[in-house]
Amino acid sequence: MEFKFSPLAYVPFVSVENMIKLVNSIGAETFMSELAVAIEEDFKRWELFDKTPRVASHSDVGVIELMPTSDGEMYGFKYVNGHPKNTKEGLQTVTAFGLLADVDSGYPKLLTEMTLLTALRTxxxxxxxxxxxxxxxxxxxxxxxxxxxxxxxxxxxxxxxxxxxxxxxxxxxxxxxxxxxxxxxxxxxxxxxxxxxxxxxxxxxxxxxxxxxxxxxxxxxxxxxxxxxxxxxxxxxxxxxxxxxxxxxxxxxxxxxxxxxxxxxxxxxxxxxxxxxxxxxxxxxxxxxxxxxxxxxxxxxxxxAVEDFSALKYVRAKIEGTEFFEHLDMLADPSDPRDLFGMLS
Amino acid sequence: MEFKFSPLAYVPFVSVENMIKLVNSIGAETFMSELAVAIEEDFKRWELFDKTPRVASHSDVGVIELMPTSDGEMYGFKYVNGHPKNTKEGLQTVTAFGLLADVDSGYPKLLTEMTLLTALRTxxxxxxxxxxxxxxxxxxxxxxxxxxxxxxxxxxxxxxxxxxxxxxxxxxxxxxxxxxxxxxxxxxxxxxxxxxxxxxxxxxxxxxxxxxxxxxxxxxxxxxxxxxxxxxxxxxxxxxxxxxxxxxxxxxxxxxxxxxxxxxxxxxxxxxxxxxxxxxxxxxxxxxxxxxxxxxxxxxxxxxAVEDFSALKYVRAKIEGTEFFEHLDMLADPSDPRDLFGMLS
Structure with a gap:
């Protein structure tokens, strides 16, 4: 990938491959022990969290859900599907990815696979x-x-x-x-x-x-x-x-x-x-x-959702200084914010 | 990026850079004309859409919203923030990205920047x-x-x-x-x-x-x-x-x-x-x-949300056969779906 634009607009992305490397570098047991501590800390701050109900889109064969939450400083959500019939087709019943964003700017700060991460946080x-x-x-x-x-x-x-x-x-x-x-x-x-x-x-x-x-x-x-x-x-x-x-x-x-x-x-x-x-x-x-x-x-x-939030924050902290993420060119960030159109020329 | 896993798990990703290339290859006017047709087709199918209200997370300085919808075949959502004060800090007031998924499997089929795309669809x-x-x-x-x-x-x-x-x-x-x-x-x-x-x-x-x-x-x-x-x-x-x-x-x-x-x-x-x-x-x-x-x-x-859905579907169709996207390793897809843990070894 080529990065033409300001670093402000890069979103750190943890692929499946990098999540595997991250978990193995920490060790699955240590990862889950530390994550349990992080979850407990967040549960103890319970009243700070915006506990929006998850938004579910049901079909005959499954469900797609968005699970957002925020503690006022960071905002996180998880996309997750549940399709029991998928297994027969060689697909996962559940796949997931998640996003963490900064409440103050609204800018995403982490995009990550969350199938493995959900199993770990659960x-x-x-x-x-x-x-x-x-x-x-x-x-x-x-x-x-x-x-x-x-x-x-x-x-x-x-x-x-x-x-x-x-x-x-x-x-x-x-x-x-x-x-x-x-x-x-x-x-x-x-x-x-x-x-x-x-x-x-x-x-x-x-x-x-x-x-x-x-x-x-x-x-x-x-x-x-x-x-x-x-x-x-x-x-x-x-x-x-x-x-x-x-x-x-x-x-x-x-x-x-x-x-x-x-x-x-x-x-x-x-x-x-x-x-x-x-x-x-x-x-x-x-x-x-x-x-x-x-x-x-x-x-x-x-x-x-709070558990996913804890997991996203944990991963965000753990990838700092590692090579277990890429920079995703996901946010348009023109030098003059009013000149979005200028990006096309 | 290295791709170890099944193509089923790749998510096509349109970066800001590739969105610019896509729009320029089609032409902004043609892009918006075709998108207007696509939006009208979807508005004429109004009753098919799941019109979930957007889920907003408000703070003192802005809002982060998820806007999901589905026509029963595809599911789409947009993440969008609105932070008027961002301009003063050299950031965009609004940034956005979007996702399109297959309702039948729940698997994402497109992740794309949506700051430019939102301006185009609006x-x-x-x-x-x-x-x-x-x-x-x-x-x-x-x-x-x-x-x-x-x-x-x-x-x-x-x-x-x-x-x-x-x-x-x-x-x-x-x-x-x-x-x-x-x-x-x-x-x-x-x-x-x-x-x-x-x-x-x-x-x-x-x-x-x-x-x-x-x-x-x-x-x-x-x-x-x-x-x-x-x-x-x-x-x-x-x-x-x-x-x-x-x-x-x-x-x-x-x-x-x-x-x-x-x-x-x-x-x-x-x-x-x-x-x-x-x-x-x-x-x-x-x-x-x-x-x-x-x-x-x-x-x-x-x-x-239906307009974003139309835009996501339009982009998904338009990148087919082009080089204006990458494959993102976002979904864990072990060869045996029950052996998620095996991916760690």
Missing amino acids: AAMSALVGRHLAPKGSKTMAMIGNGAQSEFQCLAFKAVCGIENVRLYDIDPAATAKCAANLKSAGVNVVSCKTAEEAMEGAEIITTCTADKQYATILTDNMVGDGVHINAIGGDCPGKTEVAEAVLRRSDIFVEYPPQTRIEGDIQQLPDDYPVTDLWQVMRGEAEGRTHDRQITFFDSVGF | AAMSALVGRHLAPKGSKTMAMIGNGAQSEFQCLAFKAVCGIENVRLYDIDPAATAKCAANLKSAGVNVVSCKTAEEAMEGAEIITTCTADKQYATILTDNMVGDGVHINAIGGDCPGKTEVAEAVLRRSDIFVEYPPQTRIEGDIQQLPDDYPVTDLWQVMRGEAEGRTHDRQITFFDSVGF
Whole structure:
């Protein structure tokens, strides 16, 4: 690329290739641990964020969403699609990119791939919540659903919560084999299981991350013992749930942002006024997290714009001084701002 | 850039430099004429569009907006900021970029600069509306406000409506001089005027495009004679108007999308139920445009997402087979969609 114009108009761009290099240079576990810290810092500043609801464009086969937010200094948004049928066509179910801009000038300051980054931030958030809510000293996690998110989840819980054992289950044994192979040298004990029940044996933390766009019941009531922490990732849009209502009713439910989770999360099965706890309040010590050993804590994860914002800011800071980005000639910046037309001559 | 991954994941990207090359290869007038046709075709398909309101994030000094829309086949959005104070800092008041995606897969199919493209589409829309509403045989346009949009407006009205004379006025004579110089070889007679009244002498079309973010009155009641068409570009956000209420009340008012224009346009000065006509209905022949010689027609332009959509589709079609784009490695596309993590190794 040739750069004719002022550096003011360059937008740093992190390609997929550069995101891979960035994550590998930091290390995936360190990346997610640091990102968990960044997310927690932002959640503690909760009231500063402009919590615009995401703007969704639905079709018969999927959804395209824009998730904007701002803390008054920076503005960020993520473009993300969800198309379950894509997998059959060799495409990703979810692809994403994100943008960070300066509120004071409105100029973009980062454009980045966000498919990998979303997996990393989702896992960082799950593990952060796990650190607050899971039983102290948890060592074993059941990982139900061994698709694209599963390795990230396992590594984040290892890095942030000290998980030593992961017990994998997927309806497709090939997915479990893939996940187990990817985690071979990760420093966790991996057990591949034949049923969800087997995966849950001895697990203090149960992570569900399945992808069917329909009301599914991955966890039934009799499968779930007392005292566990459930990290429910897959129930994240209207019509898509993973957990039996009875499990929800036995649990204390923690959410990112109630107005969004009531529509998209597993709690869409419950009445609109069903009590839930805001995680930002738990993180600030203003609401109780886990209060006793037999309590089931339930994180109804749907993914919130503030987490993407934290991830964008983290990446923006981390690429500084590295070669893991390019400059994109995306903004017209004539020497005389009133002479836009002059650029054509 | 190195491309390791599947072509499915490449996003065609039109940089500022390539947009300039594309416009020059087509010719600015032809570009805007063709784009006017494309916009009209889309306005005639009005009911197919998902008309989500734009999502605005306001600060003390400006606004950042996302303007999404979809026709069910393609999805598009524009990122645009508005920061009037930027000019003083050598930055653009408005910068923009846009994205077009495939609804069926959710995959982006075009990322492009949209600062230049927005100026082109705004002028194309103005001229298209002028062709429908201005007096037949109009030859002279007053161009009040000679900033970044002015040359585009003049050329579009020349190309689409056959305007032969443009009469320029700006409170800053340097802006008028800049505009006149840029239009020197454009094949229109340019007259630089010392007052707005002088600019309007003999003009059948009056275009106002001033940039103050405040209630301004560029056109007062006694300045506007009967029978003209007013193309009001600059009153395009809450608190920003250009035209005296009395002028509006003497006019028949035409708008892109009433719910948006009532908030952002000059008609924010009028009651919420003040009658206006939808331009898509005029274009389809379902509503009357100009009905008599003494009528003042008034296009309260604010810019609507469908126009950006038309522009994105037009550019996407025009770059096909050219060298005016790059491939951006923006979407993670592992060979096995479930093995996102495998991309890190």
